[in-house]
Amino acid sequence: MGAPLSELEIPGLPLFRRGKVRDTFDLGDRLLMVASDRLSAFDCVLPDLIPDRGRVLTALSRHWFARTAALVPNHLLPDQPAVVPADVWERIGDRTMLVVKADRIDVECVVRGRLAGSGWEEYHSRGTLADEPLPPGLEFGAALDPPHFTPATKSDSGHDQNISRAHLRSLVGEEVAARLEALSIALFRAGREGCLAAGFDLVDTKFEFGWVGGRLTLIDELLTPDSSRFWELAASRGGADPQGFDKQPVRDWLSASGWDRRPPAPHLPPELVVETRRRYLEVLRRITGISL
Ligand SMILES: Nc1ncnc2c1ncn2[C@@H]1O[C@H](COP(=O)(O)OP(=O)(O)OP(=O)(O)O)[C@@H](O)[C@H]1O
Ligand SMILES: [Mg+2]
Structure with a gap:
């Protein structure tokens, strides 16, 4: 292969x-x-x-x-x-x-251990996370302890919409909402532990669930760099603006290229492809010990 x-x-x-x-x-x-x-x-x-x-x-x-x-x-x-x-x-x-x-539950079960991405954007503009108030004065990347469950609705076309936990309860019912939250937090903790051992800080991630013969079941992909933010532990502890480990060089290069973000995107320089591949292989090797 x-x-x-x-x-x-x-x-x-x-x-x-x-x-x-x-x-x-x-x-x-x-x-x-x-x-x-x-x-x-x-x-x-x-x-x-x-x-x-x-x-x-x-x-x-x-x-x-x-x-x-x-x-x-x-x-x-x-x-x-x-x-x-x-x-x-x-x-x-x-x-x-x-x-x-599975019969998919159309919700992204997001858990955040730090304020980044759309969680940071919400906090920065409104002082809340999933519509619930957080203490004032938190900075980008601030640790959230305990980790916060911040669901979003899944839309097949366009952007996922962050929702409150109350909204989730109205969508799936009290009992299922509570199970989704508890499972997501437990999975996040397990993921964070495995990442720590590999020198990564699991900043946030999303899980998807569905029903299989009446059983609540974890589906889709799990704790990959596409569904999660992995930051270098050293960088996130240092208080600097930590960089996403995998795609960040690509995002940086695209931003600097002047591309207007409308398709088609420009070709990447070959050395950037090599560097990006190296980063993915490194994530895999550090977390699982597998070398491809
Ligand atoms: N066991 C499962 N049963 C039913 N649907 C599933 C299962 N596992 C994953 N899915 C769904 O299958 C799709 C997987 O496709 P993929 O990851 O390529 O698409 P996506 O993440 O929705 O979109 P994109 O990657 O384009 O942003 C997702 O919509 C996911 O919710
Ligand atoms: Mg996907």
Whole structure:
């Protein structure tokens, strides 16, 4: 298995969804989720692939699903190479997860251990987080102890909308809302511990859940750099403006390039592709010990 993957067609298998990163195929009661090497920034898929990125995202998700299985059931099934032709499996096996198709709860279960991203934006403009007041005077990157659960609604088109915990209760009911929050916080704590051991600070992350035969089940990807912010521990303790570990050089380069953020995005310089790939491989190696 080797060549970078841009887009995948599998003869005879209908597409469930082609997202910015994953091509997901519909197997009836199961899904085959294939992580490509596409990279998006500022909500736009870039014209260059980052070789091995899909393998890194898949190996990280598998690592965390195994590590958190005692906390909550998840959608991952044992590999079954025979669901696709042998030559296809040869190409995609190590970037693929076979999962149970769930009845998705259309909520992003975000947990924040520090004030960054849209959490920081809300606090900065209104002094609240998920509509609940926080103490005044907090700075960007301030630690939130205990971590805060800040849900958002999932929209298939356009941007996710941050909501309050009260709003979540009105959407899914008191009992399910409480379970989603408790599970998300427990998963965040487990993730933060694993990241700390790897020298990363887990700043925030999002989980998705669904129903499988009446059981609340963890779905999608888990604790990857696409669903989370990992900061270098040293940097976030130093009080400097810490940089996202993985895509930040790409975002910085795109910002400096003068691109107006409307598709198509410009090609990245080859050395930036190499550096970005190196960062993804480093995240994987430090967290799981796996070297690709
Ligand atoms: N077990 C599952 N059952 C049903 N749906 C799932 C399951 N696991 C993940 N999904 C959904 O499948 C989709 C995975 O696709 P992908 O990650 O490429 O898209 P996305 O994250 O929604 O969009 P994008 O990556 O373009 O921002 C998501 O919509 C996710 O909610
Ligand atoms: Mg996704």
